[in-house]
Amino acid sequence: MDQPHLHFTLEDLPVPMVYATHRIIRQVNTAFADLFGYLPDELTDRSFKILYPELSDFVMVGELWRSNFSGGRTYTDERIMAHRDGTHFWCRARGKSMIASDPFARALYCFDPIARPIDIQRQALTPRQTQILTLVAQGKTSTDIAGELGLSPRSIETHRYRLSRQLGLKNAAELVNWFATTKAASS
Known part of the structure; x- marks a missing residue:
């Protein structure tokens, strides 16, 4: 039918x-x-x-x-x-x-x-930093991100390093964990 x-x-x-x-x-x-x-x-x-x-x-x-x-x-x-x-x-x-x-x-x-709070640390990020952080949190590599944004992988690594330093984190793994923790805490 x-x-x-x-x-x-x-x-x-x-x-x-x-x-x-x-x-x-x-x-x-x-x-x-x-x-x-x-x-x-x-x-x-x-x-x-x-x-x-x-x-x-x-x-x-x-x-x-x-x-x-x-x-x-x-x-x-x-x-x-x-x-x-x-x-x-x-x-x-x-x-x-x-x-x-x-x-x-x-x-x-x-x-x-x-349902994720807009925290002060995130608001202090530049638009490019926010863009890169979002792509890193999606599990993309620096090479993948570089291809999407038309930048060199080295530039992406530099952005990731600066983000880690700005947020008081030791490395990219902590950066991803920070993003995931912030996301989970707001859910």
């Missing part, structure tokens, strides 16, 4: 979803708008940059996604975003491009809030 074919709109979905073209928000559901403290119509045709704590965060994430989102791949990361009231929060963003040759032309994204 054939099952009826169901059709859904973004609004029908219970998770925060957004459709965008070239990082301009075209359609959101209520769950997405609520997550950021807006009404859906207030986000339509606005740049994603209004949802980032700083313009540099918006630029950095765009560069990271451009290198990982091409070819029709799905990409996921964790980042700090900005609520309308000025507070910041962690979220996991997943995206899928609808056009393999132009990853930002038409894309669908899902945002999930993460």
Whole structure:
């Protein structure tokens, strides 16, 4: 017996979803708008940059996604975003491009809030440090990270070393443990 074919709109979905073209928000559901403290119509045709704590965060994430989102791949990361009231929060963003040759032309994204505190040490990190720390915590090697960011493996090693020193850690293993412990403590 054939099952009826169901059709859904973004609004029908219970998770925060957004459709965008070239990082301009075209359609959101209520769950997405609520997550950021807006009404859906207030986000339509606005740049994603209004949802980032700083313009540099918006630029950095765009560069990271451009290198990982091409070819029709799905990409996921964790980042700090900005609520309308000025507070910041962690979220996991997943995206899928609808056009393999132009990853930002038409894309669908899902945002999930993460119950992780924004601690002072993390806020003191530069956008590049946060980017590298996130990739290290995903288990990526310095060579992998260098390829994604267009830097040399030596540069990534230097960033990792400086991060360890800044946070008072002895080595990269403690850096990963610090990130995992901070993440687990907030869950």
